[in-house]
Amino acid sequence: MRKRRAKKRVLLPDPKFNDQLVTRFVNNLMWDGKKSVAFKVFYDALDIVEQKKQDEEKSALEIWKDALSNVMPQVEVRSRRVGGATFQIPSQIRPDRKVSIAIKWLISYSRKRNEKSMAQRLAAEVLAAAKEEGAAVKKRIDVHKMADANKAFSHLRF
DSSP states (O other), X not given: OOSOOOOOOOOOOOTTTOXXXXXXXXXXXXXXXXXXXXHHHHHHHHHHHHHHOSOSSSOHHHHHHHHHHHXXXXXXXXXXXXXXXXXXXXXXXXHHHHHHHHHHHHHHHHXXXXXXXXXXXXXXXXXXXXXXXXXXXXXXXXXXXXXXXXXXXXXXXX
16 A cells, blocks of 8 residues: 555644534634634524523533534445346444544434524534434434445444
């Protein structure tokens, strides 16, 4: 192998909550390198979550983390060609990939919602995901169903 695996970059924790996961989320949320705008959207969304939440014991950040863990898939299907046929093979996901998939789903399904601002969309999707509903959680359930349906091919694993 000529090229080495890329080094993991160390992320700076975010200014408000001092959390690296928040920075990772905001980096995915950001468009055109506008990080301060992305941070504003994220913090505004958490303020909206803080106002609308039903669970009084939990902070908005904890609700967001719950939402993220509810969206996280445990297995995924990968395509593999075996003798001219393409099989969908269920496989376990690495922990860091679980997180990045969850982040991507949460953000992309937030963008598809039809509230006025991105902060409102994100807040609505986070609140839905924390209650095990919403489009991002549905996506996780669908992926798990796919993996379950293709369990017969798991012996063809990579």
